[in-house]
Amino acid sequence: MKLNGREISLEGKIQLDIFLENQGYKLTRIAAELNGRIIPKAEYSTTFLEDEDSLEVVTFVGGG
Numbered sequence: 001m002k003l004n005g006r007e008i009s010l011e012g013k014i015q016l017d018i019f020l021e022n023q024g025y026k027l028t029r030i031a032a033e034l035n036g037r038i039i040p041k042a043e044y045s046t047t048f049l050e051d052e053d054s055l056e057v058v059t060f061v062g063g064g
Helices: 016-022 041-046
Strands: 030-034 037-039 054-059
Touching (some): 037 041
Antiparallel strands (some): 030 037
8 A cells, every 4th residue: 555655565454543553643633535535533443444545644733
């Protein structure tokens, strides 16, 4: 699969929330777009990633 344009190999189907946490993302500070569709946070645990998917993750940064 692709994560932010870089190739990543998956061992099989994996839930989006578990994958993101394994990649070091804080789920409360990101937005995820899977195959061109923004995924609501409520669907992270019911959305599964497969090897042909493309995922873009944007991290929100606070500051002033």
